[in-house]
Amino acid sequence: MLKKFFFLLTLVVLISSCEQNPVNNDQQQSVDVQSIEQEKAKSAQSRLRTWQQIKASGYITALKLDRENEAALPRTGSTSIYHRQLLTLFSQEHNLQVKWITVSNLKEMFIQLEQFKADIIPRHLTITKKRSERFNFTYPILRDKEVLIGKLTAKPPTREEVISITLPAGSAYRESIEKEFPHWTISTLKESLNSEQLADELIEGTFDYSVIDGFAFDTLNQYRDDIKVLLTMPASIDLAWMVNLNNKTLLHKLNNFISEHHVIQIAEPNRKFDFKTLQKKKLPLRVITRNSPETYFLWRGELLGFEYELMRRFASINNVKLEMVVADSYDEMLTMLKEGRGDMIAAGLSRTENRLVKIKQQKMQSSIRYNRVSELLVAHKESPTINNLADLKGRVITVRRSSSFWQTAEQLAKEYKVTLVAADELLATELLIAQVANKTIDLTIADSNLVAIEKNFRDEIITPLTLKDNVPYAYVTRNNNPQLLNSLNGFIRQHYRKTFYNVVKNKYFKNSTNQKKLRESRLQVGSDLSPYDDIIKKNVTEYHFDWRLIVSQMYQESRFDPLASNSTGAKGLMQMLPRTAEELGVTNLTEPEQAISSGIRYLNWTRDRFSKDLPVQEQIFFSLASYNAGFGHVKDAQRLARQLGLRDDKWFNHVEKAMLLLQQKEYYKKARFGYVRGTEPVNYVRDIHQRYLSYIRITQ
Numbered sequence: 001m002l003k004k005f006f007f008l009l010t011l012v013v014l015i016s017s018c019e020q021n022p023v024n025n026d027q028q029q030s031v032d033v034q035s036i037e038q039e040k041a042k043s044a045q046s047r048l049r050t051w052q053q054i055k056a057s058g059y060i061t062a063l064k065l066d067r068e069n070e071a072a073l074p075r076t077g078s079t080s081i082y083h084r085q086l087l088t089l090f091s092q093e094h095n096l097q098v099k100w101i102t103v104s105n106l107k108e109m110f111i112q113l114e115q116f117k118a119d120i121i122p123r124h125l126t127i128t129k130k131r132s133e134r135f136n137f138t139y140p141i142l143r144d145k146e147v148l149i150g151k152l153t154a155k156p157p158t159r160e161e162v163i164s165i166t167l168p169a170g171s172a173y174r175e176s177i178e179k180e181f182p183h184w185t186i187s188t189l190k191e192s193l194n195s196e197q198l199a200d201e202l203i204e205g206t207f208d209y210s211v212i213d214g215f216a217f218d219t220l221n222q223y224r225d226d227i228k229v230l231l232t233m234p235a236s237i238d239l240a241w242m243v244n245l246n247n248k249t250l251l252h253k254l255n256n257f258i259s260e261h262h263v264i265q266i267a268e269p270n271r272k273f274d275f276k277t278l279q280k281k282k283l284p285l286r287v288i289t290r291n292s293p294e295t296y297f298l299w300r301g302e303l304l305g306f307e308y309e310l311m312r313r314f315a316s317i318n319n320v321k322l323e324m325v326v327a328d329s330y331d332e333m334l335t336m337l338k339e340g341r342g343d344m345i346a347a348g349l350s351r352t353e354n355r356l357v358k359i360k361q362q363k364m365q366s367s368i369r370y371n372r373v374s375e376l377l378v379a380h381k382e383s384p385t386i387n388n389l390a391d392l393k394g395r396v397i398t399v400r401r402s403s404s405f406w407q408t409a410e411q412l413a414k415e416y417k418v419t420l421v422a423a424d425e426l427l428a429t430e431l432l433i434a435q436v437a438n439k440t441i442d443l444t445i446a447d448s449n450l451v452a453i454e455k456n457f458r459d460e461i462i463t464p465l466t467l468k469d470n471v472p473y474a475y476v477t478r479n480n481n482p483q484l485l486n487s488l489n490g491f492i493r494q495h496y497r498k499t500f501y502n503v504v505k506n507k508y509f510k511n512s513t514n515q516k517k518l519r520e521s522r523l524q525v526g527s528d529l530s531p532y533d534d535i536i537k538k539n540v541t542e543y544h545f546d547w548r549l550i551v552s553q554m555y556q557e558s559r560f561d562p563l564a565s566n567s568t569g570a571k572g573l574m575q576m577l578p579r580t581a582e583e584l585g586v587t588n589l590t591e592p593e594q595a596i597s598s599g600i601r602y603l604n605w606t607r608d609r610f611s612k613d614l615p616v617q618e619q620i621f622f623s624l625a626s627y628n629a630g631f632g633h634v635k636d637a638q639r640l641a642r643q644l645g646l647r648d649d650k651w652f653n654h655v656e657k658a659m660l661l662l663q664q665k666e667y668y669k670k671a672r673f674g675y676v677r678g679t680e681p682v683n684y685v686r687d688i689h690q691r692y693l694s695y696i697r698i699t700q
Helices: 002-020 025-045 051-057 079-093 105-116 173-180 195-203 213-222 246-262 275-280 306-317 330-339 353-361 404-416 428-436 448-454 484-497 499-509 531-541 547-558 580-583 592-608 614-631 631-643 653-662 679-699
Strands: 059-065 098-104 120-126 133-138 144-152 164-167 185-189 212-213 228-242 285-289 295-297 302-304 323-326 364-366 371-380 396-399 420-421 444-445 460-471 476-478
Touching: 025 364, 051 059, 051 246, 051 484, 059 079, 059 105, 079 098, 079 120, 079 246, 098 105, 098 444, 098 580, 105 120, 105 133, 105 228, 105 420, 144 213, 164 173, 164 212, 173 185, 173 212, 173 228, 173 353, 195 212, 195 213, 195 228, 195 371, 212 213, 212 228, 213 228, 213 295, 228 246, 285 330, 302 306, 306 484, 306 499, 330 364, 330 476, 353 364, 364 547, 371 428, 396 404, 396 428, 396 444, 404 460, 428 444, 428 448, 428 460, 448 460, 448 499, 484 631, 531 547, 531 592, 547 592, 547 614, 547 679, 580 592, 592 614, 614 631, 614 679, 631 653, 653 679
Parallel strands: 059 098, 059 120, 164 185, 285 323, 396 420
Antiparallel strands: 120 228, 133 228, 144 212, 144 228, 295 302, 364 476, 371 444, 371 460
């Protein structure tokens, strides 16, 4: 009985306890989830790198967008490049390296920063109340205004009018719209589109209106004319870099740097400062140039060009930022310089008597020579032999009137009865050389630098005569910029024909290899295709490439030489650029396993950038073209193909035709990524495809 009593007493106590402290399953699960989230937050917080830890590690980790979402060819500066240069300068001041992490969109950037996988996002990000609750912003780096964009046919809405605005996912513009125009309807896209993609969707009729920042519109407006600003939002916006909320010392260091360097960008009016004032105000040096293979161009996401690399060194020595400004013609360059839209011209301009007279009339002056070239007659190797000037009788020379070669050609016409034809002003000299190679025209004249470049790609052309020797190239400045002119002349005296100068010149103009003269090794049925067949077979499995395609591409890139390199810095069996390799985690491009693995992964990355609706074979063609020329140039070619009534989902005889047109100024000046030597990716894809078909026959 006593045992039974105690059992009942215990049972009553337990029941009473349960009634007083009821805990249902949902509440318990809620507590568990909350605890897990708190533990996750603590775990993430423990990954925060303090300033002391950053300094001790020797590097700062920064986030950037992948090349698909990078800015276009910088025609008047580039925010992405500007910010990278600025962070590099900050890092150098603190003896740090920059370790870049590449992501595909802004949403992913915010996630990575919030999870402490990076220290900073160095790009122009709108400061909003909602974002400020999650992150810290530096002092503003850019001050701008947001703009409403629409088609050219769209009418600007009145302030009272109700319209529907479409914004990309995660857009910061929502706060401004809700504040200034609360009666507007806002729709949100699922994708985090960039300004270029938004403009494309708008033109295709997916929606009628969107909002972007003014700086982004200015960039678009440099090369496309199918959208316009309908309304400028009343309030200015500040844009800044972003760091984690708890990284206050890093924020303090960055703010000090921004204050000391006065780096805030605002819309500048035309200016005519001399060099010392420009340096004091921490303003970028604006260099007017051409988008061409000799001067300034974009290749595989890298900015290159003889003039660009010289000016980049000059800017670095003088501790100023560099901004390249692209003009379409010699006359436009002079106008831009005169109006103060640039500080100098560096565009491979020959210093002829006629040009000296013209620039003097414009109150400008030239530097001392920084390069010497020869004027060469260009002919087809199968054309009638030319041994001396007398052999030119009855021949036809085609050059542009605005070219420095026109005066030379006029003299030949006068003295040797040459027929002189004025070329279309939109035809660059490299295209006239191409017409000689194709036998479309008889003869043209080009400088020795450009001929050296063209001979890397054409074995049909010859240069039977040198028409002028030692023609000087010079920079041009305004008369009221004597300090800049003196600095340029000092730079030339210090570097002309010295190590740095010679390395850069050889990189672009030394005719060391002629791709056309390299011929495929003979293969027999049953033999290995390459010394690396087994490595390739192992690495293609995950990505579902035919191993023979990769062998064909490898031959095209390096002729199976693991130590191969080219003038642009590409290395190894798959000719990867070091920056691309670093993004893929590759440390040694001369090691076959790493080189092959990285090349296959990069080819897969380019393939993933294109629509999955493309047939598998077309995906291969597009990805090969992107591997060679860069994804951006291929997208430009697709867009141009649509405009021309060609198919944008077929490479051969469609997009490849548009790619060839992107060598012509008429087309590349309206292309997002500018000039591209279209013959190179076209031949690249065709050669790899033909060799691949041969490899299939051999290995069957």
